[in-house]
Amino acid sequence: MRPHRVWKATAIVGWVLALALVALAILVNTTALGERTWLRVLFGVSALNFTLRAAIPLILGAMSGILCERSGIINIGIEGMMLAGAFAAFVAKTNTNDWPLTTSLLFSTLVAVGIGGIMGLLHATFSIRFRMDQIISGTVIIILAAGISAYLFDRDAVAEGKFAPIAIPLLSQIPVIGPVLFAKPLLTYLALILVALLHVGLFYTRWGLRTRAVGEHPRAADTVGIPVNRYRYMNTTLGGMVAGLAGGYLVLEAVGQFQEGMTAGRGFISLAAMIFGNWNPFGAMGASVLFGYTQALQNELLLAGVKTVPRHFISMLPYLVTIVVVSGFVGRVRPPAAEGKVYETEGGE
Amino acid sequence: MANAIDRRPGRLGRFLRSLLLPVAAILIALAIGAVAMWAFGDDPLVAYRGLWSGAFGDARALARTVRKMVPLIFTGLSVAVAFKAGLFNIGAAGQFLMGTVAATAVGISFPGMPAPLHVSLALLAGVVGGLVWGLIPGLLKVYTGAHEVIVTIMLNYVAALLAGWTVYAGGTEGQSPGPLWDPTARAVSESPDILESARLPLFFDPAYRLHAGVLLALAVVVFIWWLIYRTTIGFEIRTVGLNLKAARYAGMRVAWTVVFTMGIAGILAGLAGAIETLGVNWKFAPEFGGQVGFDGITVALLGQTHPFGIVLAAFLFGALDAGAARMQFESGVAQDIIQVIQALVLAFVAAPTLIRLLFRMEAEEFEVTTISQTWGGGSG
Numbered sequence: 001m002r003p004h005r006v007w008k009a010t011a012i013v014g015w016v017l018a019l020a021l022v023a024l025a026i027l028v029n030t031t032a033l034g035e036r037t038w039l040r041v042l043f044g045v046s047a048l049n050f051t052l053r054a055a056i057p058l059i060l061g062a063m064s065g066i067l068c069e070r071s072g073i074i075n076i077g078i079e080g081m082m083l084a085g086a087f088a089a090f091v092a093k094t095n096t097n098d099w100p101l102t103t104s105l106l107f108s109t110l111v112a113v114g115i116g117g118i119m120g121l122l123h124a125t126f127s128i129r130f131r132m133d134q135i136i137s138g139t140v141i142i143i144l145a146a147g148i149s150a151y152l153f154d155r156d157a158v159a160e161g162k163f164a165p166i167a168i169p170l171l172s173q174i175p176v177i178g179p180v181l182f183a184k185p186l187l188t189y190l191a192l193i194l195v196a197l198l199h200v201g202l203f204y205t206r207w208g209l210r211t212r213a214v215g216e217h218p219r220a221a222d223t224v225g226i227p228v229n230r231y232r233y234m235n236t237t238l239g240g241m242v243a244g245l246a247g248g249y250l251v252l253e254a255v256g257q258f259q260e261g262m263t264a265g266r267g268f269i270s271l272a273a274m275i276f277g278n279w280n281p282f283g284a285m286g287a288s289v290l291f292g293y294t295q296a297l298q299n300e301l302l303l304a305g306v307k308t309v310p311r312h313f314i315s316m317l318p319y320l321v322t323i324v325v326v327s328g329f330v331g332r333v334r335p336p337a338a339e340g341k342v343y344e345t346e347g348g349e
Numbered sequence: 350m351a352n353a354i355d356r357r358p359g360r361l362g363r364f365l366r367s368l369l370l371p372v373a374a375i376l377i378a379l380a381i382g383a384v385a386m387w388a389f390g391d392d393p394l395v396a397y398r399g400l401w402s403g404a405f406g407d408a409r410a411l412a413r414t415v416r417k418m419v420p421l422i423f424t425g426l427s428v429a430v431a432f433k434a435g436l437f438n439i440g441a442a443g444q445f446l447m448g449t450v451a452a453t454a455v456g457i458s459f460p461g462m463p464a465p466l467h468v469s470l471a472l473l474a475g476v477v478g479g480l481v482w483g484l485i486p487g488l489l490k491v492y493t494g495a496h497e498v499i500v501t502i503m504l505n506y507v508a509a510l511l512a513g514w515t516v517y518a519g520g521t522e523g524q525s526p527g528p529l530w531d532p533t534a535r536a537v538s539e540s541p542d543i544l545e546s547a548r549l550p551l552f553f554d555p556a557y558r559l560h561a562g563v564l565l566a567l568a569v570v571v572f573i574w575w576l577i578y579r580t581t582i583g584f585e586i587r588t589v590g591l592n593l594k595a596a597r598y599a600g601m602r603v604a605w606t607v608v609f610t611m612g613i614a615g616i617l618a619g620l621a622g623a624i625e626t627l628g629v630n631w632k633f634a635p636e637f638g639g640q641v642g643f644d645g646i647t648v649a650l651l652g653q654t655h656p657f658g659i660v661l662a663a664f665l666f667g668a669l670d671a672g673a674a675r676m677q678f679e680s681g682v683a684q685d686i687i688q689v690i691q692a693l694v695l696a697f698v699a700a701p702t703l704i705r706l707l708f709r710m711e712a713e714e715f716e717v718t719t720i721s722q723t724w725g726g727g728s729g
Contacts, residue, residue, distance in 0.1 A: 076498060126696065126699075126700060130700035131700070132696070132699045132700040133699060135437055135498065136650065136695070136699040137696075137699070137700075139439075139646060139695070140692050140695050140696045140699065143643065143647070143688060143691065143692035143695065144689060144692040144693075144696075146688060147685055147686070147687075147688030147689035147690075147691070147692055148689055150683070150685035150688065151389075151683050151685040151686045151688075151689060152389065265502065265503075265506055268499060268502045268503070271499060272499050272503075275496075275499070310514050310517060310524055310525070310527070311520070311524070312510040312511065312513055312514035312517065313510070313514065315510050316506070316507050316510050316511070319503040319504075319506045319507050319510075320503070320507065322499065322503050323489070323495070323499075323500055323503045323504070326489075326495040326496065326499050326500060326503075327489050327493040327494075327495040327500070328493065
């Protein structure tokens with residue numbers, strides 16, 4: 001069977017499973033089924049809330065990866081871009097604590113996005129202008145972000161306040177789905193909208209067509225006059241901005257503070273989500289939700305006071321699931337063909 | 350020999366030229382680090398003086414540098430061997446931890462065993478621990494196409510959790526403690542001290558704590574050089590790394606080579622963990638994992654993935670690590686700036702054109718490291 005047909009079949013199974021789980025979740029949270037502890041652990045509103053909360057940075061990270069890689073630039077530095085964004089958001093927030101809360105939060109978000117963009121631009125410059133191996137360039141970004149944020153981190157600084165939930169009228173009244181999906185803070189909505197935007201952008205606009213052409217066959221793209229490296233610069237910078245937003249989400253919406261190394265591998269897990277989702281925005285979102293769910297499960301099991309299994313093993317869950325997923329699916333997905341390769345224009349040096 | 354037209358430099362000339370890029374990279378990185386410190390209100394001169402005296406100031410400082418260099422040689426070799434086969438082993442950190450835990454487990458057991466046997470057994474345990482953690486990504490890559498970058502990173506987290514569990518002090522709600530936990534440490538999560546018989550012998554003044562691992566490291570460097578450049582399997586490893594298709598076309602066992610290489614990489618990082626445990630720490634606590642695994646990447650690249658280059662690179666990074674604490678103590682500059690400097694060194698080494706731009710040198714002299722074979726490349 002051809003790879004994309006296998007993928008189609010997987011996608012259908014995935015959707016059916018997802019719908020079944022949603023139905024089960026509604027039943028558990030509205031009927032007497034919820035009296036069973038293990039069902040509440042698996043499908044309780046708290047588990048679902050946590051799933052989304054954990055999935056948002058992964059979704060944004062995966063979108064960042066898709067933006068870069070669809071244009072042919074491998075971005076292993078998402079982790080670093082995310083951390084830089086988180087740290088930038090924290091610094092901006094602590095310095096604007098006396099501003100009105102919303103203004104300060106929005107400003108800090110913009111700073112996170114901006115710094116993420118700068119990291120993206122740096123990655124693009126390393127990879128394109130200086131022809132650095134893209135995986136090494138990504139590693140540099142990661143170490144750089146970790147080092148700088150640890151060096152400059154003021155442990156006494158406190159960020160005051162974070163994004164508050166906004167309940168969407170009517171939609172938030174739906175049982176289970178309402179509170180889980182439609183009573184969330186701003187950046188959660190933004191992330192979900194971004195997925196749809198990126199899907200439309202990639203597959204239905206001129207920019208998307210050109211981006212994909214640059215990532216699949218840069219020579220052909222160049223022949224028809226598409227500025228290959230300009231697209232790569234642009235997309236990698238955009239990708240950095242989205243990764244920065246993920247960092248901003250961690251500080252300004254999820255946690256409220258910065259901790260050293262707070263991204264804790266989320267950038268890498270979002271790469272796995274991107275691969276699992278076959279470089280498609282909605283596929284990657286589904287994978288991110290799955291990974292988010294394993295983290296929620298870990299959380300719920302610990303909260304439910306599972307004592308027989310040490311917490312260390314429960315905490316391994318997201319990482320092990322990632323390995324299983326990458327092992328099980330990577331053979332069936334297909335990365336952009338020109339990924340990781342320097343493009344040299346005809347007649348260039 | 351000395352043809353007037355053939356202007357290729359001799360062996361010594363080539364060696365000196367190969368030092369040019371790393372030295373330039375280090376100098377620029379230190380300069381940028383100084384500017385950064387100055388910009389954020391720290392005094393770079395005081396900081397660098399502290400760094401120097403902490404790394405080379407006296408015999409004790411120099412011994413510290415050498416001691417810090419040993420694990421970096423191993424993790425650097427681990428990453429470099431993988432690079433040779435076109436694999437990116439970010440998993441040295443996890444393999445290091447597994448070696449540490451395995452060596453600790455043997456080191457705290459078997460009282461009464463004769464010292465040479467006990468040390469060897471503990472080192473062997475470290476080798477096995479690292480080997481297992483290296484083989485997993487190798488086998489997964491060959492049989493499922495899973496990219497080693499993601500798998501090794503995930504295994505790093507799993508290893509950290511697993512290692513943390515082995516010395517877990519137990520929970521307040523009756524969770525049982527880990528198997529290697531020292532009950533006399535009360536609530537602290539650490540193992541008991543390993544037995545005297547499992548410790549690596551010290552040489553020179555015991556106060557310098559220079560252990561036999563230093564000699565072992567140098568021996569392993571020579572062995573790896575021989576393996577890579579003088580054996581058939583080494584040739585296969587390099588061919589797979591340079592041109593996968595050519596290797597396959599020539600009938601080489603590509604899959605086997607990938608697994609073998611990752612196994613070697615795992616063993617090297619595992620040995621680093623075992624030697625740190627048996628020679629320096631004498632016990633295991635979760636915070637001993639440190640940066641060695643990740644630093645191995647920078648050391649491997651700085652040493653241009655050549656075993657002898659790695660010794661020099663490890664010496665430099667060992668010095669940076671050894672001097673960092675003194676720097677922070679004397680100047681108040683957070684030692685995290687060292688990490689920034691290391692990242693900059695990596696950036697300049699990996700981007701020869703960047704250096705060329707700055708120094709107007711000829712780029713052809715430098716081998717550009719290419720490792721990205723995109724996701725799931727080696728599956729077919």
